[in-house]
Amino acid sequence: MSTTPVTQRDLSVPALLVTVVAWASAFVGIRAASDTFSPGALTLGRLLVGAVALGLIARPRLRGLDLRGRQLALVLTYGVAWFGVYNVALNAAERDLDAGTTALIVNIGPILIALLAGVLLKEGFPRPLMIGMAVAFVGVVLIALSTRHDDTAVATASTAGVVLAVVAAVCYAVGVLAQKPTLVSLTSGQSVWLGCVIGAVVCLPFGPQLVREVGDAPLGDIGWVVFLGVVPTAIGFSTWSYALKRLSAGQVASTTYLVPAVTTLMSWVVLDEVPAALAFVGGALCLVGVAVTRYRRRPA
Numbered sequence: 001m002s003t004t005p006v007t008q009r010d011l012s013v014p015a016l017l018v019t020v021v022a023w024a025s026a027f028v029g030i031r032a033a034s035d036t037f038s039p040g041a042l043t044l045g046r047l048l049v050g051a052v053a054l055g056l057i058a059r060p061r062l063r064g065l066d067l068r069g070r071q072l073a074l075v076l077t078y079g080v081a082w083f084g085v086y087n088v089a090l091n092a093a094e095r096d097l098d099a100g101t102t103a104l105i106v107n108i109g110p111i112l113i114a115l116l117a118g119v120l121l122k123e124g125f126p127r128p129l130m131i132g133m134a135v136a137f138v139g140v141v142l143i144a145l146s147t148r149h150d151d152t153a154v155a156t157a158s159t160a161g162v163v164l165a166v167v168a169a170v171c172y173a174v175g176v177l178a179q180k181p182t183l184v185s186l187t188s189g190q191s192v193w194l195g196c197v198i199g200a201v202v203c204l205p206f207g208p209q210l211v212r213e214v215g216d217a218p219l220g221d222i223g224w225v226v227f228l229g230v231v232p233t234a235i236g237f238s239t240w241s242y243a244l245k246r247l248s249a250g251q252v253a254s255t256t257y258l259v260p261a262v263t264t265l266m267s268w269v270v271l272d273e274v275p276a277a278l279a280f281v282g283g284a285l286c287l288v289g290v291a292v293t294r295y296r297r298r299p300a
Helices: 010-031 037-059 067-096 099-106 108-120 127-146 157-180 190-200 205-215 219-246 249-270 278-293
Strands: none
Touching: 010 067, 010 219, 010 249, 037 067, 037 127, 037 205, 037 219, 067 099, 067 157, 067 190, 067 278, 099 108, 099 127, 099 157, 099 249, 108 127, 108 157, 108 249, 127 249, 127 278, 157 190, 157 219, 157 249, 190 205, 190 219, 249 278
16 A cells, blocks of 8 residues: 655745734834833843743754854854844834834845845845835835824934944844754754844843833833744744745745835734825835745746
């Protein structure tokens, strides 16, 4: 009696959709908690919660894990750059810039990822990916413009805020490109747990600040820190890693252009921030652009 091998179903697209929703909710959570928690303390609290949550839920097996040489260097790179520096820079940038401008600058990251992955990871430059990312980026620009205000202090981006957002974008790109090769030997749970732990170690100098701010924080804001650690970090990064292991870095990064559109809708519902009409146009372009990046020509 012959048996046919059972192929594992690829859930990359559903995983990416979970990531988009989870990461979009992070912008809402950061905005809600930023009045109580400073950028470094918020990052440390979020990463500690994420590491504990992954330890309890995913239970990443580290026994027998052989990290040395290039593999260890890559894990340290994405742990420091993406989980640590990126989050601190993003939290700090949102204090000086409006959400739309921050999203616009940070979304330089997927473009850098696609370009560098085409060269460093030999992924090439597929035309649908390049066209789709261009369309989606225009959508992000429209969302950014729709969130600008007439107030000169808000409309004029501070130099510090722009620099911090650029640092976040570069760390985002470096982190993704470093994480991709490590997923050959690491599971999603192992990869994200290691990133959380390394990022938390980098942010340990903010520990005393976190303790003070938790002591003075209302229960609701502490709840936001827990939410950021569980949903955008533990869950969002795990589903991201699952997809990144199976798809090209450029494809996965392009999907994150949906994040600003989903964030706008979430802010409308949770924070009662009514989006402008231009934001809906930008969101539609983001959807179209991401759809184009997923286009595959059918064989004749």
